[in-house]
Amino acid sequence: MIKSPKTYWITRLDEEEEEEEKTKTPQSLPVDKHLFDARTVLITGSITQELARDVTGRLLALSHVSQEPINVIVCSPGGHVESGDMIHDVIRFVPAPVRMIGVGWVASAGALIYISVPRERRFCLPNTRFLLHQPSGGAGGPATDIEIQAREILKMRDRLNVMFSVATGQPLARIEKDTDRDFWMGPDEALAYGLVGKVVEKTTDVA
16 A cells, blocks of 8 residues: 655645654655656555545545546455445546556455446456455344344445446346356456456556
């Protein structure tokens, strides 16, 4: 996860963030500046609340500076669905158009973020893999609480299935069947499925 220097990002730093700023190496500062100048945001690793805060802050800052397109590069095994929802919704909220570029693997909550933009703005590199599946949870506690959590997971599953159906153009029944278990796709399969808009090899191919 890349933490943004306060010189370049419009955020209100709390004590924890200020401590992170103190430990930032001088070498990392030019990288953040170049990413900002290139209007590029990285989403790598597990989707967490901390990552969501960082990514949405960058998106809001970039949109404040200019409404030129923003490139979001995503490589994630998934993670916290609600944090994925936060990034997904802010991408749709900001006025600057966002282009998604999948690399490595785009799985679970990472795929939820990936479909936040129209298909024509969804790209991936040649060796990217995609994984769709139903959400899971580690319910514990009293039986009543477990029952409540189970109902919420089912509601989440139904909501995500509808979102992927709309994003890909696949019938809802097909999405429900495919995501009942781990459903892997390579670039060409994801392209045919409607998940990917274009497979690219160079930055000049993203347009």
